[in-house]
Amino acid sequence: MMTNLFSSFDPSTNLMISLNWLSTILGMILIPSMFWLIPSRWNFMWIKITSTLHKEFKVLISNNSIKGMTLIFISLFSIIMFNNFLGLFPYIFTSSSHMVMTLSLALPLWLSFMIYGWTNNTIHMFAHLVPMGTPPILMPFMVCIESISNIIRPGTLAVRLAANMIAGHLLLTLLGNTGPMMSMMMINILIITQLLLLMLESAVSIIQSYVFAVLSTLYSSEVN
Template identity: 75%
Template sequence: MKMMTNLFSVFDPSSSIFNISINWLSTFIGLLMIPSMYWFLPSRYHIIWINIMNILHKEFKTLLGNPNQKGTTLIFVSLFSLILFNNFMGLFPYIFTSTSHLTLTLMLALPLWLTFMIYGWLNHTQHMFTHLVPQGTPAILMPFMVCIETISNIIRPGTLAVRLTANMIAGHLLLTLLGNTGPSMMSVMVIILLIVQILLLILESAVAIIQSYVFAVLSTLYSSEVI
């Protein structure tokens, strides 16, 4: 039990001043990167970021399928940016990965899902009821399908939050475990370990992008059901 506690302690927000946790400030470090692109226009960083935002805007607009709702994609593009910055910040040494905690991921997923549900049930009640019974379902199976669809709908914020948290923890934990074995290895094995660590770091960079994209896309799909 002690070993497991020590193993996962690298993910704990333990740095504090006056009993106030300061590790969560890493969530806002990404904001420091944003003003730099406005000093010189058009800078390369600015052009790349604007192109990424435009691509995401077009894709989210297609997923929503409702061109009358102007500015709807803005929240999902912002959500993607926030998670992406936090995921990448966690790859740097001595920076706390806030997206590896359910505290942050559930805080992002739960209000979004709750807002969609309240909006859908208040404004499109009949449409929401039709979603509980898939088309072509036999009459005898309808009560069961309503229960299954209701449960799958309720667990959506949990699956969103846990998916992001688990993927962030898994890679970081593997890097930590391999890194801790370095001092007890021979020189040849250390070189192999470094190569493996670099490959894992590249994989984690890809996971950081993919998981932020998946979170934003799934949120967009959930909202498209109620608009």
């Protein structure tokens, strides 16, 4: 029985170093193998996913963007999705449920967009603070609102990903802890419910990584 409901999200181990964070690089160990092995179904499927993402991100990014910029967001999608999926396996730490990781992905991206936009397209960035058709009396308020909404973007990206990962895992943990107190029939229902929730969490893992990458793409398109 767990002493704390959130203990499954605790990265500390019995050793002096936290080995749980090593789960973050497991995806990097698995991905490169397909570059020198005979092409398999997994290889073809991954190429299809990346090419589809490339076409979609290319539409979202403006035509003035740097060539190959979609590779940044495809890589971002890949690392988040791998970490989300690895967290669904037993005894593997969910690194994407910690703000340390999610904020370290969102904050540098947002900062780089802001620095690039304000240094190269200053007038364009000022124009974004006041939407078209805003009455003159409301312009000071719109500048404040738009500035605040722009500043909290990395926080919302990080919190959205971490909260969605924590919510599903907590629900699975809460239902799993009620198993020893149930009858045989209720345990069968619980197992079916847990399997359905696991399928839902698998979908959430893909959706949240896609949402993170798409929102980052949209934020980058605003600075051009």
